[in-house]
Amino acid sequence: MKKYSLTLFLLIIFFFYGCVNRNIYLSERLTESYMRSRWLPPLDASRTTREQVVEKLGNPSGTFENGRIYTYRLIINEWKEGMSDSEYLDYCCTAYYNEKTLDKRFEQIDGDGALLVVTEENMEKYEKEIISSMVEFHLILTFTADGILNRYSLIRVRP
Amino acid sequence: MRLKYLLTCFILVLVLQSCIMLPEPEHGLHDGRGMIKPEDTKTLQIGVTTREAILLQFGEPDATLNQQTVFVYGWTTIVGEIYVFIFNERYYMELRTLLMIEFDSQNLLKRFEYIYTDSEEGSTMKSAIKWVSKEKP
Numbered sequence: 035m036k037k038y039s040l041t042l043f044l045l046i047i048f049f050f051y052g053c054v055n056r057n058i059y060l061s062e063r064l065t066e067s068y069m070r071s072r073w074l075p076p077l078d079a080s081r082t083t084r085e086q087v088v089e090k091l092g093n094p095s096g097t098f099e100n101g102r103i104y105t106y107r108l109i110i111n112e113w114k115e116g117m118s119d120s121e122y123l124d125y126c127c128t129a130y131y132n133e134k135t136l137d138k139r140f141e142q143i144d145g146d147g148a149l150l151v152v153t154e155e156n157m158e159k160y161e162k163e164i165i166s167s168m169v170e171f172h173l174i175l176t177f178t179a180d181g182i183l184n185r186y187s188l189i190r191v192r193p
Numbered sequence: 194m195r196l197k198y199l200l201t202c203f204i205l206v207l208v209l210q211s212c213i214m215l216p217e218p219e220h221g222l223h224d225g226r227g228m229i230k231p232e233d234t235k236t237l238q239i240g241v242t243t244r245e246a247i248l249l250q251f252g253e254p255d256a257t258l259n260q261q262t263v264f265v266y267g268w269t270t271i272v273g274e275i276y277v278f279i280f281n282e283r284y285y286m287e288l289r290t291l292l293m294i295e296f297d298s299q300n301l302l303k304r305f306e307y308i309y310t311d312s313e314e315g316s317t318m319k320s321a322i323k324w325v326s327k328e329k330p
Contacts, residue, residue: 041202096253098261099300103245105253172252176245185245189252191227 063136064169066188073110073149074173074188082183087175094175095153104175107152109167111160112139114146122162139168228268229292234305242302247294254294256318258325265321266292289317293324 075090076082087104088094094104113121150156152164164170170192176184229251236242247264254264273286294305310320 041199045202098244098248103248105248107253174248174252176249185249187249189250191252 063140064190066171066190069108069169069171069188069190073108077175077183077186079183079185084177084181084183087183091149091173092151093153095151102177102179104177106173106175108171108173109150109152109164110143110147110169111150111163111167112142112147113163114148117162117166122166143168228270228290229266231307234292237302237305239302239304240297244296244300244302247302251292256321258321262296263321263325264294264296266294267317287311291317291321291324293321295325 075087077087084104091106095107096105097103098105150160150163152160152170157164169190172189172191173186174189175186178184233250237247244261244264251266255267256265257263258265267289269287269289271285272288275284275286289310291308291310292305293308295303297303306324308320308324310316
């Protein structure tokens, strides 16, 4: 009976070993509030103008309803000098990391990082950086007929 | 008897190794934007919800059709993952989901539907275009 229990116990460990997760998901650290406080200019509905937004963030990724709605696809580009192929292979398509790797990437963000607005024009140039970026947010801004910010939202779309 | 029992266990372990599906929360999103769950669309009302509200809630669409009257949101999820122990290989079973949203001339929601396709880009766009041409029953 004892041996049977032991075998069963070992089998359970064997099967469930892969289910134990010691990794950290990016969404735990890259929150909307982090994005707002660290990377976005202050936005004030009924005060901020369209021109001020464009001055801070550049041209939008998309426009809707004859320019009444602006959309910004935002990533944090960690590689000031561009990303090497080996870095790309290391980082691409990864949604979670161990704490050490994540700390390294956050250090890099603080040192070299910059907010990048993804547009049709730069998508090809920053293809590797976009795929490997740790996070992507969409900033949606709607303006009044006078070009004053009316409503806005920040949505994390990836991961 | 004991040897037989151990041998059976060993064979079972080997065989069942390739049958285990590993659940991996965010990694399950294999490609594209974050998924929009059906419960997120519960507040959408035909003839009431505006294009602006959709954009504020879901973000920029992955594609638009017919002069922005149709929004396409797409993502690929892993619905199963098989790890074949003997070959040390992982195989993913993918599902491409599109949330199709159409607006009327007043920028109000006309219809929306989830459609499923395979993950190749050509098939995705074909499915989206087919949906657009499909009339509401």
